[in-house]
Amino acid sequence: MKRLQTRVLILGGGATGTGLARDLALRGVQCLLAERRDINAGASGGNHGLLHSGARYVASDVEAAVECREEGAIIKRIAPQCVDDSGGIFVAVQGDDERYVADFERMCAKSQVPVRELDVLAAREMEPTLSDSLIAAYAVEDASVDPFMLSLDNMAQALSLGARYLRNSKVVGFVRDGGRIQFTRFNDETTGEFFEVEAEIVVNATGAWAGLVAAMAGAHINILYSSGSLLVTQDRITRRVVNRLRKAADSDILVPGGTVSILGTTSVTINSPDDCRPTVAETNLIIDDARAMIPVLETTRYIRAYSGVRPLVISGDGSDARSVSRGFSLIDHAQDNVGNFITITGGKLTTYRLMAEKTADVVCEKLGVDAPCLTRTEPLPASSMGKWTEPGRAPKSWIQNRDADDLILCECEMVSKNAIDSIIGNMVGMRGNSMLKAIGLRSRVGKGPCQGGFCGLRITGHLYDQGHVQGGHGITELKSFVGSRWRGFSPILWGLPLVQADLQEALYCGALDMELDHNTEYFSCEDDE
Amino acid sequence: MTRDDAIYDVMVIGAGFAGMAAALFASAQGLRVVQAGATGGIDFSTGFIDLMGVHPVEEGHRWNNPWSAIKAVVRDCPKHPYGLLERREIEESLDIFTGFLTEQGLEYVGRKERNTCAITPAGTIKRTYRVPRTAWNGSVALGKKAPALIVDFHGLKGFSGKQLVETQQHNWPELRSVRIDFPGGRGELYPEHLAWALADPLIRERLVASIAPHAADVEYVGFPAVLGLNDPQKVVTHLEELFGKRIFEIPTLPPSIAGPRLRAVFDRGLPSQGVRTLSQKLVTQVRKMDGGMFQFDVGSGAARVTVVAKAAILATGRFFGKGLWADREKLTESVFGLPVVQPENREGWHRSEFFDPKGHPANTAGIEVDSRFRPLGTSGLPAYENLFAAGAILAHQDWMRMKCGAGLAIATAYKAVEELNK
Structure with missing residues (x-):
């Protein structure tokens, strides 16, 4: 079995894991990050992309509010390429709890979260889609952040400083040597091969899967899985982040994400983090609730739904996900008699850097490394790995290059052949079970109204042309890609998206017979029944 | 707005395979025909004419003989629209349809008793x-x-x-x-x-x-x-x-050239058979007049036309053709507001896997008809004496999984015209 060596092994390629890889790399500590699927495949890619000002938490969790205020400001400063500093507003409508509204400014002051009361009419001028039944409005310093660009940029800098990473590598077990992990055993899901990594310290940054991974090492964490679903609109509905000024509920926040808006979030307790998917019922809940704040959300066109799992670490038998702390948990498993094993989970996208810093501090202490954290001040360089996630980047690059042979393969989001080739180049192998999915994660491919139906076919042709797929694998990978887009597409199928889905069915099944098995059946065309 | 003073024998609503076929068959029988409807599935067609290829869909069982497949599907799914047709009628409809295409320079070929394998x-x-x-x-x-x-x-x-x-x-x-x-x-x-x-x-x-x-x-x-x-x-x-x-x-990926070729044939051929085509215009209003005739508003704004017809054929398709429209709660029929057979709620419309071998229940939703292809009203009786339906809007068939799209459209259009002309 192949065996790799590193000082620190990081499990999980979400915001925390990639942030930790960068933090350690900046401190000069050798590390290797291993991710089961792909960058941000879990909750880091399944959230609002909201850079909290802290105002959301002033009533429920002062500590979280303060952390968000501080960290939000740091991310805006060090990673401006990932942030749309749109500002945010909190609004209440008729029928909302007026005591909560009346208390808001005082609570913000307690956490030193900047807030400014707005005239209701002025608020509606700032955001014309707001309801005409507003009773209160406040301006805050919310922003939106591109979590994919953030993690890819973190990983890119870590790699440039000597860190390594492996995707599609699933932890299958740990080899213990007394009170420590000697080897971590993996399965490479692309090749099917098993391999081991020997590390001085293992950090479990697997998010919602942290409990399952820890259990394999003989450690125990009690995690409540809270699935949250969100909806993506076809157009950007507001310029700013809009929050409902009330106690947290299903459909409180609308966050701009480039050319779209993202609405959510529900909170549904599920049994396993692998069960997470958006449902029709959640879609209805979100819209029924949100239209009081922004009426056009009832009639606007939605592009897709998606979801992520919040890992809520509990002590005792907490059962309501919203009341359990959303702060992060840093656990030294020396308490479970595994001395070189640390879990970092929970928390928020906004505080990922702080989580990485605190974890790296513990790692360095255990390693006896005396190097200060640099991520608080050191700018995060924009990378070629992360750049294609930005809406508008691909068309801009295509127009600037004026290459007549550079065909647009994804017409909804204008992603060209050269852009696809650049993304593939940056993937350095490690394609997982579908190269198309990996391309989609790193770009806008599949994110427009066609939801991958047309661009998936065109890009598949290109992958065949370039020799990236052979035999029937291109078709298998295409089916897997379209199948995974369907998870987010199927809950929003009414109106025009249903028309689009009908076209997709007519194309893939009606015209191309792709639902049928094409591996076993080639020769029977001329047989009689 | 203009008004067409003619009284047509039949208004064909829809310009996909079923609408084109209905206009063709009706005009061939000497009926005075007007046709309206936006570009239907024809523009996204591969140019292949499927008759029946897969049954049961959940087993993905492919048939080389489409007639055996039709027998099997009618036996197992008695409400499938093919159950209302004789083989003779299906054959005749396809012969007339492909004969017309051939006459117009777009020859179609195939074998009598079997499907042909084609590369996509x-x-x-x-x-x-x-x-x-x-x-x-x-x-x-x-x-x-x-x-x-x-x-x-x-x-x-x-x-x-x-x-x-x-x-x-x-x-x-x-x-x-x-x-x-x-x-x-x-x-x-x-x-x-x-x-x-x-x-x-x-x-x-x-x-x-x-x-x-x-x-x-x-x-x-x-x-x-x-x-x-x-x-x-x-x-x-x-x-x-x-x-x-x-x-x-x-064929290339849709929209391929197969669509424009077919469309060009109908754009040339139907008017020369006397069909009045109001192409790219949707029916926006329908009124029942004294004496049972229909009055239709077609198109909108200054380009709106009002026409009167003694009977109508509804060939508006399913979702892509906009014959059916969905809000968050239910599916409705767009022109007459006919009852739509459908799953109880949106959760039942689609399965959680796109390629689920069973197909999606929304894709067998549609309108039910009597043995003469007249859509049923809420009472279970024909909604109108003189309204007929054909093609993908018909319930109890999933043409995309069963591979029966064009064949079903053409054959049901044929039957609807026959019944209307009785």
Whole structure:
């Protein structure tokens, strides 16, 4: 079995894991990050992309509010390429709890979260889609952040400083040597091969899967899985982040994400983090609730739904996900008699850097490394790995290059052949079970109204042309890609998206017979029944 | 707004396969026909005419004999619209329909008792009943696994000869591909432009000259379907003469040129049969007049036309054709507000996996008809004496999974016209 060596092994390629890889790399500590699927495949890619000002938490969790205020400001400063500093507003409508509204400014002051009361009419001028039944409005310093660009940029800098990473590598077990992990055993899901990594310290940054991974090492964490679903609109509905000024509920926040808006979030307790998917019922809940704040959300066109799992670490038998702390948990498993094993989970996208810093501090202490954290001040360089996630980047690059042979393969989001080739180049192998999915994660491919139906076919042709797929694998990978887009597409199928889905069915099944098995059946065309 | 003072025998609502077929059959029977409807599925058609290919869909069982397949589906799903048709009626409808296409220069071929295997632009093999003459040699070559070369072009996206060769490698080892520059083509190429360019015999000669060095040892040469718009057979014949090889076309991804070819045939052929076409216009209002006739508003604004017809055929399709429309709670029929057979709520419309072998329940939703193809009202009796329905809007069939789209559209249109004319 192949065996790799590193000082620190990081499990999980979400915001925390990639942030930790960068933090350690900046401190000069050798590390290797291993991710089961792909960058941000879990909750880091399944959230609002909201850079909290802290105002959301002033009533429920002062500590979280303060952390968000501080960290939000740091991310805006060090990673401006990932942030749309749109500002945010909190609004209440008729029928909302007026005591909560009346208390808001005082609570913000307690956490030193900047807030400014707005005239209701002025608020509606700032955001014309707001309801005409507003009773209160406040301006805050919310922003939106591109979590994919953030993690890819973190990983890119870590790699440039000597860190390594492996995707599609699933932890299958740990080899213990007394009170420590000697080897971590993996399965490479692309090749099917098993391999081991020997590390001085293992950090479990697997998010919602942290409990399952820890259990394999003989450690125990009690995690409540809270699935949250969100909806993506076809157009950007507001310029700013809009929050409902009330106690947290299903459909409180609308966050701009480039050319779209993202609405959510529900909170549904599920049994396993692998069960997470958006449902029709959640879609209805979100819209029924949100239209009081922004009426056009009832009639606007939605592009897709998606979801992520919040890992809520509990002590005792907490059962309501919203009341359990959303702060992060840093656990030294020396308490479970595994001395070189640390879990970092929970928390928020906004505080990922702080989580990485605190974890790296513990790692360095255990390693006896005396190097200060640099991520608080050191700018995060924009990378070629992360750049294609930005809406508008691909068309801009295509127009600037004026290459007549550079065909647009994804017409909804204008992603060209050269852009696809650049993304593939940056993937350095490690394609997982579908190269198309990996391309989609790193770009806008599949994110427009066609939801991958047309661009998936065109890009598949290109992958065949370039020799990236052979035999029937291109078709298998295409089916897997379209199948995974369907998870987010199927809950929003009414109106025009249903028309689009009908076209997709007519194309893939009606015209191309792709639902049928094409591996076993080639020769029977001329047989009689 | 203009008013058409004529009283038509029938208004055909819809311009997909079913609408076009209904207008054709009705005018052939001497009825005075007016037709309205936006571009239907025809524009996204591959040009293949499926009759019946898969049943039961959950088993993905493919049939080489479509008539046996129809028998089986009617036995197992008695409400399938084919259950309301005799084989004779289906055959006759297809003969008239393809006969009309052939007359108009778009010849269709196939075998009487069996489906034909055709290669798709994805490289998969599908069964269909009638194919354009220009695609036929592809099926013959596939059947014989003959040495063949697929040609594709720099700049024509979504069609990869290499993909076809790779996906067929075990089945058709002597299939190869080559990518060439289209004569005079630069940058991005579109099927329609290539088709126009190939109207020029000189371009064909240059094309053959650039392929010939790659095609020495093959019997067949396949192209993406770009070989001429109005008279593709002429282009194919000329290429065969120049080449000394058998030539065939493979449909490109929709919207391919197959759609415009079919549409052009109907745009030429239906008016010359006396059909008044209000193309690209939707029916916006319908009123029942004294004496039972229908009055329709077609189109909107200044371009709106009002027409009166003694009867109507509803051939508006399912979701893509906008015959059915969905809000968050339910599916409704767009023109008459007819009852729609459908799952109880939206959670039941689609399955959680796109490629679920059972297909999606929303795709068997639609309107129910009596034995004369008259849509049923809430009472379970025909909603109107003089309203008939045909094509994809009919409930209890999933044409995309069963591979019965065009055949069902044509045959039910035929029957609806027969009943209307009784």
